[in-house]
Each structure stands twice: as structure tokens, then as C-alpha cells.
Amino acid sequence: MTEVFDMLLTLAQDIKTIKAYLLNFHKSRLEQFSDEWIDGQVVMQTLHISKRTLQSLRDSGVLPYSRINGKFYYKVSDMEALLESNYSPSKSKHYGDK
Template identity: 30%
Template sequence: MSSDYLTTEKEEVKRIYDYIAQIEKAIRISMQKFKPSICDERYLSGEEVCELLQISSRTLQTFRDTGHITYIEVSGRTFLYPESALNDLLNKNLHPAQI
């Protein structure tokens, strides 16, 4: 009578652990990227806006000061930017190709 026990050394158990680790990693990445919407609008942090537009935080501050970008001031020093405001800014400054 052969007795097969599942142990952590068994290849099928190792594959299951690897698969679980991949799922955990995918969930962690999804949670980091997930931005819940507020009133059907997604809001981005200043850091995210700077990264997307490839600008410095000082340039972003200038955009705020001059009214070039819509923002919400949350707690004195925290600003949120509606995603639609970024789209408006990009569309307003779009220069079509001259063909």
C-alpha cells in the first residue's frame, strides 16, 4: 500500500504556492493602481499629474496659480485634480498636424 502525502517539497504543491504568489502580486498591483471615482469623476494627486504630463511640481503650481488647471484643495496643502481637467488642458493646447 503506497501512501502519498502532500508536502511542501512536492512539485504540485510548489506550483500551487507559485500560482498563489502570482495572484497576490496581481492583486497588490491592482490595488495600488485603483482610483475610486467620486461623483463619476476620477481624481489624481499632484504627483500623478506631474508624472503624466512630465512636468515639475513647480510647473503644476504655476498652472494652479494662473488658472490653467482645475483643482480641489482638500486640507490646505493637499490638491486633487479631476481627470477631465487634464483632458481639457491637453485638448485646449492641442496643435493639429499640418499635412
């Protein structure tokens, strides 16, 4: 009986170790994601905008970019900043309130 109990304690500790590793991995992926570069096609699909709208955002300086061999790249963190700067919180406290 004590063998089973010892095995369960060991298993519980192993699960805690795996959980800590996964949480750390998830955090590092989130940090990497914020510094990630994506191309214009992904930006257009993500924001549901046209090629012309994306060009307007570039031309007006609203969305910073990098250009390599005629292809445009954007930082995910810049897209997030653009979305945050245009965020309009709901005027009502609860969804569906009139």
C-alpha cells in the first residue's frame, strides 16, 4: 500500500514539474510572438482589410513596416499597438444593455 502511495506522490511531483515547464514555455512563446514579424498577407487576413487599406496605413505612417525585395513585413507588436490605440470601450457596462 505504501508503494502505491509513494508512486502517486512521485507522479504528482512529476505533473507539477511538467506544468511548470509548460507555463514557462507558453510565456516564452508569448514574448517571442510580440517580437515576431509577419508579411502583409497575414496582416490583411488578420485585420480583415484590403491591400489598398494596408497601403494607406503604411503611407500615413500609422503602421510601421520593413521592406525587403519589394515585400512588406510588420511587427505583431505594432499591429497590437494600432488596435489598442483605436480601442473604443463599450459605453454600457453589460453587453446587450440599452
